[in-house]
Amino acid sequence: MVFVDLEARYFLGLCVVIRLDDDNQATFKQLIIEGAHKFLKAANPNWPEQLIPINGNCTLVGKVIFTGKSL
Template identity: 75%
Template sequence: MEPKFQDGDLIFVDPEAACIHGSYVVARLDDDNQATFKQLIIEGGQKYLKALNPSWPDPLIPINGNCTLVGRVVFTGKSL
């Protein structure tokens, strides 16, 4: 069962936690100098960022040296 994230949820990101297949990560897209929250997919040695929004225009973004994994989500919670 995959976690579901809602607007307003808090996420805690550990920059030292290992980013492995299936992890939810924060990545910095170097070309755009922006951060994004996605799921890390590793298949056949290739890494991808998978959009959590199923209607996102680019559901799978290949990582080809154009981004830096900032850290892995280690906790989610609701704000009060």
């Protein structure tokens, strides 16, 4: 279960939900900004590509404010 604040304004270093425009799918990652470069960092340490460059092909959906399991 993931709760997302759709109206959040501050995202740097936080976990976010991003919609990939190319295939209209959403992903849950950490947003990293280094100078003019933006990256998504995988939450799964076993994910093959840990830093994914953002090249304008996505839309920020919102900031993750809670993650947990449903009972």
